[in-house]
Amino acid sequence: MVGCGAMRLASRAPPPTTHNPQPSAVSRIIPPILQLQHLTKRFDAFTAVDDLSLDIAAGEFLTFLGASGSGKTTTLRMIAGFERPTSGEILMEGTSITPLPPFKRDINTVFQSYALFPHMSVRDNVGYGLRMRGVPKAEIGKRVEEALQMVQLGHLGERAPRQLSGGQQQRVALARALVNRPRVLLLDEPLGALDLKLRKEMQLELKQLNKRLGITFIYVTHDQEEALTMSDRIALMRNGKIEQLSGPREMYEEPVSRYVADFIGETNLLQSTAARRLGGSAARLTIGGREFDATATKSWEEGKPAWLAVRPEHVYAVTSGDGSHWLPVRVVDVIFTGVITRVHTTVEGAGSLVLHWPAEQPAPERDATLTVTWPVERGRCVGD
């Protein structure tokens, strides 16, 4: 299995360098392999990518996450060379590759549709890039076999792509790109067509391949869970811009805006009727006539609408409220999902709120009234 292979080969490859989600810390050690500078792409009147700048560290696993139309695929296609930026520069190790066609870039792509050549065997598909670069035949044969072994398809080399399952085709596409030992591997929603179980397996395999081979992975997906699972850093895209750039944990725990809080995981967004800054990074919000303190994010400015964002797993019921930092809620629905029980409630004047109920406690009845609270540091004050 790839898992075992990763263990065995780990000693040969340099150790993973990018456990630190802070980009600055990484880039201080290794210069960025790719730099996107003020990238803009317009299609007629539509601006797909809007003045996007980003440094990508060598060996890191970076994910462009976003809804459809957010510009993530267009950004990837500009890096690959399939789209020419309207303005801006792409640098690879300090040298501009902006005017280069795709075939002159040391970058390979795994396509969403796999794009395997239907008239070639699996082996010929994988060897295509090496043949085009004029690598000697004997070496092509050797490297193709290695690549097929790596994705566990050594026995299927003579097959035609259409004779393979979706998962196998995906692996061929991966081998076809990796056999060229590119500096950067682009992956455009490569797991989108696979079923859930296979997708989970492949997520782990991709992550291990990234660490084992030391190749920079740039991944595009609309699946936030996938992004959280695999990435060193996530660039959350919205309207052609990066809304937040951070490690998965930071993005989950410290969303900078209402959009991010809503996009990543599940979040309760309680609208406040009034909010003011307390000094430092604290804000005081009024929700349902009660005052709550929360961490202010840069997406909110005093005088603008504010929401208090808090994750369902941080909300809990108490027998009596402490000070003013609690909310009365009415239970609307109780849903048992196996690991947790989700309790859906309504908050008068502030919308709905979901909390995760501890498994060891009896769940509340529908229409019951609860008093809920959360640790002050878990609440974030976000703007639109």
Next chain:
Amino acid sequence: MSATSRAAKPDWLDWVRARPRVRTFIGAGLPVGFVTVLLLLPYLFLFAHSFFRLTNGRLTHELTLENYRRLFGTPLYPNTILFSAGIAARVTIVALLLAYPLAYLLAFKVKRHRNLMYMAVIIPLWVSYLVRAYAWKIILGQEGILNGFLQWAHLIDQPVAFLLYSKWAVIIALIHIYTPFTLMPIYAVLEAIPPALKEASQDLYASRWQTFRHVVLPLSLPGVVAGCTFSFVLSMGDFIAPGLLGGNDSALMVSNLVVSLFGVAFNWPLGAAVSVVMLVLTFTLLWLANKIETAMNYAGAPARRQETAVGAVGAGGLRK
């Protein structure tokens, strides 16, 4: 059964409607009957006639292989078939050289008015075949447009006669008539190639030419085979363009030979034998083309369309 009460009804349509088997028989019977009476029976007659003997200009229903013996024993007949095949081959090659780049441009380079451009290529097919053949008479004739132009440009002093009534006139007209037939299947196949395949090829270090050579061209071959089958089979069996434009050379086209054997020499058995040989050749070619296309059927779906394309050539050939 209440058949008696229904049969008593005066309306015979009700009688039919009440009986699914009769309905099926009529529904399937019409097209089957159509094909049988207008296609299969004539072929059968033709086939039968090729084994009859002609004695003193009269047809005797006496079975013989004499016609086939004469067909293969006289150099004229195999030579005529070869000559026609040569004409058809030249038409096919030029039509392919014209159609492929045009189909490529339409499929990949034209973005804005693609359908309009495609229609512009196809529209000549809506003009009657005869009109198009006659048009070449006007262009190539001694008083024709081409001679007029050449004289006006002082390239020639006297009108040249060799343009019209030669095999070259036939070839030019046939190229004009059958190039759209060659283009259509090639365009269909090229258009069906997913853009991601070309991108993948370029992503894997292949230049534009290498991408064409290793990805686009191989994937378009089923369309090329279909298109070439179209133009080859149709132009080999053509007798109108040779009749109008070929002059003495037209006698060397096999279809015109058949026409004169039937209509001038009244040697129906020999004419039938030549026709049967041509039919066998044509079907062999179609079968072969279908085989090649099936063998190149990588993606599954697009090539299926081509199978019907070759089928259509068969039907077109039969209609002639």
